[in-house]
Amino acid sequence: VMEKYLVEMKAFCEKIVEVLLSSLGLTHEEDMKWFDPTSGSDPNQPKTTCVLQLNSYPVCPDPGRAMGLAPHTDSSLLTILYQGNIYFK
Numbered sequence: 001v002m003e004k005y006l007v008e009m010k011a012f013c014e015k016i017v018e019v020l021l022s023s024l025g026l027t028h029e030e031d032m033k034w035f036d037p038t039s040g041s042d043p044n045q046p047k048t049t050c051v052l053q054l055n056s057y058p059v060c061p062d063p064g065r066a067m068g069l070a071p072h073t074d075s076s077l078l079t080i081l082y083q084g085n086i087y088f089k
Contacts, residue, residue, distance in 0.1 A: 002052070010050040013078050020078075051076070 021030070060066035 006050065006052045009052060009080070013050070013080065017078055 022028075057068075
């Protein structure tokens with residue numbers, strides 16, 4: 001199930017990136033350079049990767065002991081953040 005989800009999300013993200021790059025005036029050929037696994041500096045390593053990271057942050061019963069992430073910048077080109085169950089009061 002997770003592998004199928006990863007495949008679907010990768011295709012979804014590639015489409016979003018294609019639209020974003022197109023909005024910058026890049027041609028389809030220029031867009032595809034970002035996804036070409038042989039265009040990296042090391043031919044044995046793909047230039048692009050896809051990472052599926054699933055996190056859950058349930059409400060802490062004792063907020064005084066809660067730990068979290070400091071403000072940060074994601075290192076990926078595109079991050080999709082699902083916020084269907086927001087846990088604040």
